[in-house]
Amino acid sequence: MRITAAFSIVIASCLLAPPHVAADVTKPSRSTIESQYREVATRIIDATMQQNGAWKKMEGLCDGVGHRISGSPELDKAVEWALATMRSDGHENVHPEKAMIPKWTRGDEWAKLVEPRISDLHMLGLGMSVGTPTGGVTGRVVIVQDEDAFDKAAGQMRGAIVLFNNPMPQWTHEKGACYGHTVRFRGKGPRMAAEKGAVACLVRSVTARSLRSPHTGATHFHEDGLSIPGAAITTEDADMLQRMVDAGEAPVVTLKMDARYHGMVPGANVIGELRGSERPDEVVVISGHLDAWDVGQGAHDDGGGCVAAMEAISVLRRLGLRPRRTIRVVLWTNEENGVFGAKQYVIDHKDELAKHVAAIESDSGTFTPVGMSVQHDDKSRQAAMANRMTEILALLEPIGPMKATEGWSGADVGLMRSAGVPLLGQNVHGATYFDYHHTHADTLDKVDPKDLSQCVASMAVVSYIIADMPGRLDDLPELTPTNIHSTRGDIKSAPHHR
């Protein structure tokens, strides 16, 4: 969701957080991370892969709660579940942190081809969309693939239903899913079409594989009244409409949506901690988002991210591993349609952000972990982070080959970027994520228990080392050479050796 003007101002000011302060402790050289943390990393991985409570947590969240959209009773239930589960695991400082979040409901909805023949179109309304009048809206279909085609067809859109038929390419190892590029019309399409006089907007579901599976997701929200209903139809239905138009037919569609925005309602981020032994006021955030779309079970998006974070500190606690700094689990609310949970966190914790030594988010599904991305507002520090993460990720070698990359971390932690917080995103093997993303099919059976355990182990090892190592992940290399010896001495007394 595009943030509204009023909120933008609040966020802009809160992002002017205290500037990054240089590390107050020494930091290890490459060989130090390897020599000091190899043993404990292997111990964490072995223990996690042997037994952990992540799958049981997934059952609790996915089967016990189910889907949980922002502002729903189910999301309230998920908050209660997360609080109870983290308390039961013995974590410290377990509490909710209130945030006002949007409540939007889908209601009854359908789409139907009415000319040249009658046929159901499989669809899901876009989150935050306005609804249609009671009888729906009907219009001939104008199909465009991209902005250029849109401009060319703009004169035909008055009274029409515009379909943005922009296909997601097949996932490749080199290019990934191309989500960011493909999804753009889901956000901006309805407004573009509205400005040309269209009565509704359809977008091709953002996926490269479909079994007549509609994919929802947020569309931009506007409070100025110039909004038309927006819905995603399946790739199959988009292909059929395209074939009809290519054959010279003039398909007409009726769209009915009872979608409604109910305003802002109370919600909560959920916090739980493994408190640091020496510098508990310094924090490594590990996180996923607790809200999910109102279809499926939010298993990969983002139940798995939440559970990986929750279970990571449970594993450390069971092993008696307490790092110097605090590891704080944050389960964000309302990532999907507003990011208002993370926005509130940045406001509430702004005096503390300088002591956030890292914020990690897992929001790309719980598949085989393949590394982490690093992101920093300062490119030199981002490069330093990447180098240091390469050393840390080498210790995950028992799981598989890992890579540190520079780039996108996560939608929630991303809001801490301008405050100079070092950000990380859990990267996973992403070939199938967008088959399930925002669909009825994002269910627990799609999660592989071994992958899930590996994600727990990855989160536990990385957060433990970052929380325990003397220096900060984003310390610049120039500051350190003279400190290597004292660092080594320091680390020998680290709690994981006890």
Added chain:
Amino acid sequence: MRITAAFSIVIASCLLAPPHVAADVTKPSRSTIESQYREVATRIIDATMQQNGAWKKMEGLCDGVGHRISGSPELDKAVEWALATMRSDGHENVHPEKAMIPKWTRGDEWAKLVEPRISDLHMLGLGMSVGTPTGGVTGRVVIVQDEDAFDKAAGQMRGAIVLFNNPMPQWTHEKGACYGHTVRFRGKGPRMAAEKGAVACLVRSVTARSLRSPHTGATHFHEDGLSIPGAAITTEDADMLQRMVDAGEAPVVTLKMDARYHGMVPGANVIGELRGSERPDEVVVISGHLDAWDVGQGAHDDGGGCVAAMEAISVLRRLGLRPRRTIRVVLWTNEENGVFGAKQYVIDHKDELAKHVAAIESDSGTFTPVGMSVQHDDKSRQAAMANRMTEILALLEPIGPMKATEGWSGADVGLMRSAGVPLLGQNVHGATYFDYHHTHADTLDKVDPKDLSQCVASMAVVSYIIADMPGRLDDLPELTPTNIHSTRGDIKSAPHHR
């Protein structure tokens, strides 16, 4: 559908067709097929792959008509479309042949988990199932995997909803899809559960890959009143219920189905021919079934089979290739829930079946062709067919490697087996067929135009050779040695050399 007692008698008697009569013409040796038909086969393949009308026909049937269940107005429309299309292609003897077929309608239907929490289950009622009372039926879920588990749990089924949770294994090259083994509870499950006092029956959808995709299909039909509603739920929902039961919970489900059987109504097989030049009364049937389930577009099941047959004779006609015998396209009605089209054909044509030199069905989807299966009531003749088909299929080498196998041909042509008709089934690469089978996702985009063209070419080449070669496909080898020379002389004047 299990055939009812009254119909069984009719069918049993009509299957006592005249016994197989020995071939009245000589037949070619292995080298003769190769030397006489290699050139024409290559010509057919090249012409087909260069250009053909199959995709346009698929658009007409899938997009223009859409799904077309037995007894529906859409199936009537498909019959009209097929007649008009074959007439437009210039075929001979194009006509419908009336058959009485069952009319069953789905109506409104849904399933819901109501305990321990409320959640929609994605489902499709089983074809020919009875409906529920207006308010639906509600029962605790008893889950069984197989017949043994069913027997053990039989005492708990009174008033319950029985779920047959029998998973389809992943497709493998060696074992294929294991459809026959996995699908058995869809047919017999509701009756089994009814006999133990259950109020409804759910079956796990018969697929190894799902995006919350319910798969319908026929269940056995009984006129004795001991019937309970039957529906397929998705593998995802079956897995969830299983996890709940395994965790000691007692899920309760409500099932609502307005399904209704309306009795027998008029329908039609559609016939079109490329008449033979020398023995037009001898017939090679090439066929698919025109009816489809009432979801999706019936693209792979079995629009592609129909179109491959239709286009095969159009290709031959355009090339001026008229074989000695007649190639008859038969588009069966009501394969899915009764096979009453094929039953009627066997009755109406019973005096002609001895002159059916082959009946080929394509009903496994329109993927890359990989060969043909042969089936004969006489195992010696079946073996002879396999040998001869190996020779014929070798001529499809420009398409890819092909194999003749002995076994299942097709549900429709299968009814001619006891009349001694040589049967063939088009085999295709089957790794994904059951992802789409009987679902909303069986749509035209799942058909690859190149695969479709190859299926047309396969059907055209095989039917042409079988219709043209002097001997019958099922002639026993012992009968032939002395005739090889005369055969060769005979073949030199075959029409494809003109």
